Amino acid sequence: MIGVLITLAVVAVVAYCVLKNYYPPFVLLLAGFVMLICAAFYGQMPVAEGKSTGFFGFDLHQAFTSLMAGRLPGLGLNIMMIAGFSVYMDRIGASKALVKLCVKPLSAIRSPYILLAVTYVIGQFMALFINSAVGLGLLLMASIYPLLVALGVSRASAAAVIGSTCCLDLGPASSNAMRAADLLGTDVVTYFVQSQIPVALCVVATVAVGHFFVQRWFDARDAKKGVSRNAAEAQDLEKAFEGAGPSYYALLPMLPLVLLIIFSPMVYADVKLSLQTGIMVSIMIAFIVDLLTHRGFKDACERTKAVFEGMGKVFTSTVGLICCAELFALGMNKLGGVSTLISAAASMENAGVWVMLFVMLGIMVVATVVTGSGNAAFFAFSPLLPEAAASVGINAAVLAVPVQLSAGLARTMCPIAGVIIAVAGIAGLTPFEIVRRTVPVMLLALIVNVAASAAFL
Structure with missing residues (x-):
């Protein structure tokens, strides 16, 4: 019980620091060290005896470097490769070409709230190929946002929908999906097709319908309060798509997903293609297409620098945060706070399955809102899923899928x-003005996420 209380106190301090704009990775790192020190008083040392340096102070740091060493060669490199490819697609104009192709039909829809719902669905589809939530959000703000506002949608409604277009981490290129597949002992394409898609289709439909009604209700309420609707902004889609590549460039961001599906156990098992190799092949194909299109070898080579710039940027923004969050989770595990909750759920016989599911969902949602990152939260606490599932005698996928998807849903409710x-x-809004409109939709999506997982998995 003391471990639970210490854990709650540390989580409260971390939440306060993050909300006050302290640098989240280092806050989580320090919090992890604090919990490891507390755990040491109860005989739970930071590292196994065989890996000990012989001095407790060094062992604390050894725990972190061991996590880094284990994470970087595999999933850490996957995340960096995906980010590098995504930035390269943006640099050569392929991302804008894809967005231009997808949003063009939206201009034919005249009902503003139907347009909102369709915008979310199309944005979620594009998130399969544009893996950066921030990158996709910025592209849509430059392209579809002016159209939404011009049709009479409030700025807050349009921003809320665009901010939630990447609320589900789906597909073989999703780092969270890769982590979940690894925990379930399957390949990421099989996990995507057999486990994610049935649940995700239900959630996507729920979010689309939810935005239709929730945003309309908020706009109507604001109108009754006398809050003036924002004047329509001039559409300048040509400027929004300035720098977009030719229309056939829209196919380039899809290459990794297509290759991974084709050369997977579900389609053609004789050739084995890893994610990292698939991305490298896609980069070379994109380079050749870019070279043949612009016929400038030096400039084409220069644009490939974006691959390595993207890898470095995501290391500082995501991979480092994930490693610090994992140390934070290690401290929580050593203290026994989380294991106490799991043991309590496991002891509840028939109700244990549901209690366990809600315990893990609660941990994931809180961790995501505190860190502002669905990746960091899921990587930190996902190792608990197999143990939690085994303790109540259920298939690990029943926990893994809804918990993995909940990380993205919770991120959309987080103002940081x-x-x-x-x-x-x-x-031109505050983050809190947006999340007050996304929270009701995402809470509904979380409920459907659990129900669909129970029905299909």
Whole structure:
């Protein structure tokens, strides 16, 4: 019980620091060290005896470096490769070409709230290929946002929908999906097709319908209060798509997903293709297409620098945060606070399955809102899922899928999430003005997420 109380106190302090704009990775790192020190008083040392340096102070840091060493070669490199590819697609104009292709039909929809719902669905589809929530949000703010506002949608409604277009981490290129597949002992394409898609289709439909009614209700309420609707902004889609590549460039961001599906156990098992290799092949194909299109070898080579710039940027923004969050989770585990909750749920016989599910969902949602990152939260606490599932005698997928998807849903409710901050800045709103409109939709999505997982998995 003491471990639970210490854990809650540390989480409260971390939440306060993050909300006050302290640098989240180092706050989590320090919090992890504090909990490891507390755990040491109860005989739970930071590292196993065989890995000990012989001095407790060094062992604390050894725990972190061991996490880094284990994470960087595998999933850490996957995340950096995906980010590098995504930035390269943006640099050569392929991302804008894809967005231009997808949003063009939206201009034919004249009902503003139907347009909102369709915008979310199309944005979630594009998130399969544009893996950065912030990057996708910025592209949509530059392209579809002016159209939404011009049709009479309030700035807050438009920003709320655009900020939630990447609320589900789906597909083989999602780092959270890769982590979940690894925990379930399957390949990421099989996990995507057999586990994610049935649940995600239900959640996507729920979010689309939810935005239709929730945003309309908020706009009507604001109108009754005398809050003036924002004047329509001039559409300048040509400027929004300035720098977009030719229309066939829209196919380039899809290459990794297509290759991974084709060369997977579900389609063609004789050739094995890893995510990292698939991305490298996609980069080379994109380079050749870019070279043949612009016929400038030096400039084409220069644009590939974006790959390595993207890898470095995501290391500082995501991979480092994930490693610090994992140390934070290690401290929580050593203290026994989380294991106490799991043991309590496991002891509840028939109700234990549901209690366990809600315990893990609660941990994931709180961790995501505190850190502002669905990746950091899921990587930190996902190792608990197999143990939690085994303790109540259920298939690990029944826990893994809803918990993994809940991380993205919770990020959309977080005012310190990068995509919410970026969208709010462009719309001229505060992040809290946006999340008050996303929270009701995401809570509904969380309920459907659990129900669909129970029905299909």
